Amino acid sequence: MFLGRFRGSLGKVRRAWLNPVMTGEKVSGLESERVAGILREDIMLGRRPPGARLVERDIAAELNVSRLPVRQAIWTLVSEGIVVQKPRSWARVREFSVKDIRDFAEVREAIETLVFVLATERHDDAGIARLREIVAREKAAAAVEDADGARTAAAQFHLAALALAGNDMLDELASILVTRLRWLFGQHDNLVESATEHEQIVESMAARDVDAIRVLLPKHLEGGREAAERRLRRLAGEGS
């Protein structure tokens, strides 16, 4: 039972992953997936902040759907680790602690460094062209302070590297972590700096410079961790 549900949610995460903001596609399929997609993006983009209540009735009215798909969507987000549902209480957007961020950061560094090392070894010209195109979009968005656009491109950059790594096991691990990671670490404070670092990373990949990637990646991710901690403290400050 548990495993079945777990597998089901994994499939949803994987589909959710490239939907809808990241590809610009409309979510098709089940109503609950559509609702989960909307709520996920609201949470990602801070429109529903940590601690915010997710009230089925209100969300159903807001999105003009019945309560069942809303309930299912909330379960999906619980399984992705960004919503908590305690017995006899409202579901709420998860509030992460500094320890949560550090725990994630350790796991992320190991996985992402491996992703980029493999992608550096295995990429083809088309893959590098795609990464350069994404970075160009990220830079253009950062230059005009289009935070959503820059962050969406930044997330695409990491996903494109994952595709180039060509390792199904890494895909699977990433699908479990991606929603939380994107939320916690996707909110670069300094959009221009993030785009510049991505550019350095692509050029090292193009040169197949694995040693440079082993230095650049942890440094890049460390900046993300610091930004996530700053953001958490700021949110905690606002909440009090």
Ligand SMILES: [Zn+2]
């Ligand atoms: Zn990045």
